[in-house]
Amino acid sequence: MTAPATAPAATDSTNLPFLYRHYPREELLGALRRMHLIRRFEEAAEESYMRGLIHGTMHLSIGQEASAVGICLPLTREDQITSTHRGHGHCIAKGADVSRMFAEFFGKTTGYCGGRGGSMHIADVSTGNLGANGIVGGGIPIAVGAALTAKRLRTGKVAVSFFGDGANNEGAFHEALNMASVWKLPVVFVCENNGYGMSTSTERSTAVPNIADRAAAYAMPGVIVDGNDLSAVAQASHEAVERARRGEGPSLIECKTYRHRGHSKSDRNRYRTKDEIDDWMANRDPIARYEAQLSEFGIAGAAEIEAVRLAVRAEIDAGIEFAKASPAPATADLADYVYTEQQ
């Protein structure tokens, strides 16, 4: 991808997509930074895994960055999200520090979970991320609970629940969406439909072609967006979050996207073709698309984009160093955090 030598001025801003009308330049660059940070974080995590620095398993969201970042754009730090097993992107998009994320993956005390959680439970409560979840669909009712708190205590917060296409066949999805609707809670349900729940395509697992088709069963708006188009995602999120904040209840957003990597570290990729993967990587990469738009609309040229990349790379490298240098928990502390210390 090459940017034009001189960025054209965005003459008539009303013709621009939502994102560019709505956010100032520094926020647009911030979004670019976060998308790169997610991508590079996961690439680095993958490398660290290969080199034996990380154990267990992990689920990479490479290719889905626009969904995480676009959804979180209209959120404040106080708004809360629940995330999934594929949750690194959500965590970074909501504002977490990659150093503490690496530290967590390396099992260190400085990690967000003190080394107890790892990739599948990555969280940063201080920026409103209530945590990734090892249970498919497990976070959906929890987000509804967060929205209930917001409504009852009148905090003005909105809750967002990320989940995958596979999760939409869990009973938890059904029960949670119904309650959110009946109680008109300020919550946004975000289905990141990457076409597969592990190996099972939505077609083989789900009776309807789109997850958003199910929104009607809960009398809430259901919108489908190109999940690899940052602006489209941000716009849908903006509308749903505003609706929630106005007290009009929940919405369901379906982001059509794709994961470039296998489901987890143990995937033989037997259920999809190389052509399909290549097509998404070559033609629909969310970062490449966003960068092209930034150039096209004169927001950032090649040099500025390269500067973002370099800064991200430095941030990642520093994060890994921090994680490596951090201490591991003592086995004597095994039982810490099982219960809250009582006075």
Added chain:
Amino acid sequence: MTAPATAPAATDSTNLPFLYRHYPREELLGALRRMHLIRRFEEAAEESYMRGLIHGTMHLSIGQEASAVGICLPLTREDQITSTHRGHGHCIAKGADVSRMFAEFFGKTTGYCGGRGGSMHIADVSTGNLGANGIVGGGIPIAVGAALTAKRLRTGKVAVSFFGDGANNEGAFHEALNMASVWKLPVVFVCENNGYGMSTSTERSTAVPNIADRAAAYAMPGVIVDGNDLSAVAQASHEAVERARRGEGPSLIECKTYRHRGHSKSDRNRYRTKDEIDDWMANRDPIARYEAQLSEFGIAGAAEIEAVRLAVRAEIDAGIEFAKASPAPATADLADYVYTEQQ
């Protein structure tokens, strides 16, 4: 309700409702008998309960007889149903013997469950009833399993799952309907919407006005029928059962109905008005309506209807005698039926 002295001949049968076009007179009278049998069975069970002959609790379906009988009309004895806590009607509609039902309620060895199950687990596997269920929604996936067996073993059987409006908010409903649709299984989902799940109206519990509105989320037909109109119910069932038998997959039927009695024996009826109850009892009683139609279409006059009533009464009385006279299980046999005896 009075029938005309001489029943008019049903001159133009094409103008008649489905039921009367489709079933011969003796089957229509059989349906009447089963509706009365259900009503009288439950009244007698209620009396026996008051007199201390039955313990525990029970959920009466008085007022919902057209749904049970109409749905079962197109079914063969081999077709299988799963039922609910409010399951006496389904059991009788499918062909069970009221003597053995009373015996079960009285906790006797001659009962359908050897006295182990009682009202909430009433079943007659020999006529295809896999059982009432104490768990709201518990029978829905089981019916899908029965349909899977039918499809895999090519038995030609159809499975029917009865459940209430309250059950439609259980995750089991969602998961089961989705699987049935994805696998195109021969199953009919029958929601008996009596307006309340215990004390909670569908309006307060369910995001959509009709349960059938959720059928679209599973890409299956969803029809709403007047559940107190036997012909309407039978027609919907006929169509759904035929569709299932043709291998075209599941359907959802919503029967709008009403229970005359409280939810169970412990209901103070605080959540609905006396006017509402009176209205349903006086103006929409399914048996009265059916009897009026039988008269109107010249199928049975007052005398014949009275004969059915008397026969039912005798059958009920004999059933109670049988139950009373039957032996109770010995406590030494407590552990019978926990496991299947192995050779």
Added chain:
Amino acid sequence: MSTEVRELSYSQAIQEAMAIALEADERVVLMGEDIGVYGGAFQVTGDLIERFGPERVMDTPISELGGAGVAVGAAVTGLRPIFEFQFSDFATLAMEQIVNQAAKMRYMLGGAVSVPVVMRFPAGSGTGAAAQHSQSLEAWLGHVPGLKVIQPATPHDAKGMLLAAVADPDPVMIFEHKLLYKMKGPVPEGHYTVPIGKAAIRRSGTDLTIVATSIMVHKALEAAETLAAEGIDVEVVDLRSIRPMDSATIIASVIKTHRLLCVYEGVKTLGIGAEISAMIAESEAFDRLDAPIVRLGGAETPIPYNPELEKAAVPQVPGIVAAARDLVRGVR
């Protein structure tokens, strides 16, 4: 104190505790099926909706998994929900949220959150409601670190332990035997707590320790009266708290009496009594035992409908008397 003699039923005591909690803290909400105008399947919430309104006393749809999850999410973010399962059996639908989320969230997040949710489980047999409405599944939750699990046996403890649970920053699971709801006993007015994690000696004795849970405490006390008439002096320990378990009190009692009988309604195998027995068998009390440790638990069957069978499926007073007598007299 004159307030000490006031008698309330077990369910009234719980209701009073909830009213106090609702009154004291706007973060407290009640959630459950038919707990509003219906007053709860066992009338435990009663008329609280009239005092506190439907925003504080929330009827949920019939959605146990989702409902429990909403309560967990609400607890993590600032409410103090008290969630009622209509019957403990329906918690089988919500084990995911209870065990994978509520119990582990604080640990998985390295202490970043607490989960102050209270869940109430009407449990046990004796109502003729058969196999799916009569289970005693407290042993399951007792097996799960991160939860606190209690079984108050008296109206006094029901109120005081519920108030302790509401104040507790961690998830507390309360098993309430349905047959206790109507039982009356003295209940102080106002706010007080009974600590979670402490057993209570309900009767002191020298010949045999009976550790009993929930309704079995009362059956054990009744049996103890019969046995006293035969000259057998029984100490009855009300376990009250399954997790954490008050081993010290039980060990001290067994060191005194040299004999242990565990009485509980849940299925015998892998039930509460298994833990009590095993805890004693590896403790310093082991060497002081003069007889095998005997367990009387529920039969290895689902709970049957027939009332005679139903009674036979769980320990009853005559069985407790017989087992105690055999233990003390050395009959094997």
Added chain:
Amino acid sequence: MSTEVRELSYSQAIQEAMAIALEADERVVLMGEDIGVYGGAFQVTGDLIERFGPERVMDTPISELGGAGVAVGAAVTGLRPIFEFQFSDFATLAMEQIVNQAAKMRYMLGGAVSVPVVMRFPAGSGTGAAAQHSQSLEAWLGHVPGLKVIQPATPHDAKGMLLAAVADPDPVMIFEHKLLYKMKGPVPEGHYTVPIGKAAIRRSGTDLTIVATSIMVHKALEAAETLAAEGIDVEVVDLRSIRPMDSATIIASVIKTHRLLCVYEGVKTLGIGAEISAMIAESEAFDRLDAPIVRLGGAETPIPYNPELEKAAVPQVPGIVAAARDLVRGVR
């Protein structure tokens, strides 16, 4: 016999058993998440879909409750489903169908049906997958009458017990430790069964009985070698079956050795060892005990992610050696 020496991994042994069952009986179907082209999260179903097609090897949506319920309904009506939970932790979503339906249906219906369903639960820690993918919940199901619950520890038993389970008319729950899947051992060709309900003495000894389950059998055998070098002669009993439990074999062993150590991975409190200990403490072996009964079980914590903490959370060989030594040498 030459076939006796063939070695297969534990997962291959299970796969072979399933292939034999699928081949022999058209009523057998496999159900689970990603068991088709993916071959299962642990590659246990592997390429079976290629041999038997997607109608016999069925990928389910991610719907554990519904999927288990479909398997139960199918079993009641004539199929013989083998249902795989991708991780045993996800069974928390399906306890309703397992416990209220599968386990009780025959009883509630007075014997009118049987429920020949087999469910497989990949369980245990050691894979770095943290608290929600590492649990050992077999004690829960062991507490439920109507179920049979087994934990094969070797490839030989995995195959033979699975084939016994498929032939069994009642619901059989199989807990498979994930770290065993790659373990190799001799596995006879063709059809054979290993009976459900029988423990196996893996090593005979005179000084101490260790009853271990699943992967702990291997750790106990390793510990026994170390202890043998110190002159301590350990008998290792592989429990194999939790419900029904082979009390007779354990009692006989303890009567011989006078000492009992229970080793299991599940949380110690209310885990399998509690039942074994309590069973012995009320048996005729009680009087023959020369030492307290000791349990080594999982820590009272969720399973942590950090690998060192994770190891510390469950019994390891050095801990078993130390506990056994203390028991035999009389150290308290």
